[in-house]
């Protein structure tokens with residue numbers, strides 16, 4: 621069992637007001653935690669703190685009870701994979717998509733060694749899992765933004781970590797690939813991975829039946845089950861928009877919709 625714990629975490633950029641303070645969060649193997657919140661509230665910043673990219677202003681992040689910043693980067697990379705927010709990258713010249721995915725094996729390679737046949741097989745299996753097996757030989761900069769996003773998820777799988785932290789993992793994906801990635805996330809959690817993701821779609825949290833956290837513009841952070849957090853009141857307050865969670869009679873699925881009537885009144 622691996623756990624990542626944030627205790628009394630605060631972070632603010634330079635002289636700006638803190639984006640969050642006294643933030644507590646716990647992620648453990650087998651759990652899916654979904655973070656929601658409007659643009660610019662600090663979700664990516666929080667993930668950067670949780671993965672050790674940023675040093676928090678105060679508080680600490682513990683990986684299995686050890687301060688994240690006390691753990692060597694290579695050791696950390698065997699435990700936590702981070703899939704940052706997607707930005708189409710056309711600069712990685714001379715990398716095939718397979719070689720890009722193979723970067724995920726870096727924590728396991730000794731200095732001046734090259735990936736083994738087994739590593740290549742893992743890369744091809746991960747590309748296939750993400751539905752892009754046929755793109756392995758393509759230059760990384762030449763594939764689409766969505767295909768790059770799928771490859772970045774494949775790369776995280778190659779790290780064989782205990783926890784995977786995704787920043788908006790479906791932001792560039794068509795609806796079929798969104799479902800593919802959400803199913804993969806579910807499958808990963810079932811096989812023991814701890815998953816933390818940010819998303820702009822509350823329906824993803826419902827679909828994943830995740831532990832849900834919301835971060836709002838005032839820096840308030842709250843966590844609970846979908847039933848506790850995905851209420852009309854909480855969602856409407858977080859997004860400052862009239863939102864309703866309704867049940868679709870045909871499928872009995874809960875879904876989040878905009879209350880158009882309230883907007884028009």
Ligand SMILES: Nc1ncnc2c1ncn2[C@@H]1O[C@H](COP(=O)(O)OP(=O)(O)OP(=O)(O)O)[C@@H](O)[C@H]1O
Nearest residue numbers: 633634639657658659660661662663664665666705
């Ligand atoms: N390197 C930086 N230096 C200064 N301010 C920053 C930096 N990175 C982000 N910010 C600011 O911090 C705030 C939070 O940004 P962040 O990217 O964490 O938000 P977010 O919730 O992930 O947003 P989005 O949903 O739009 O991706 C924003 O106001 C942003 O402008």
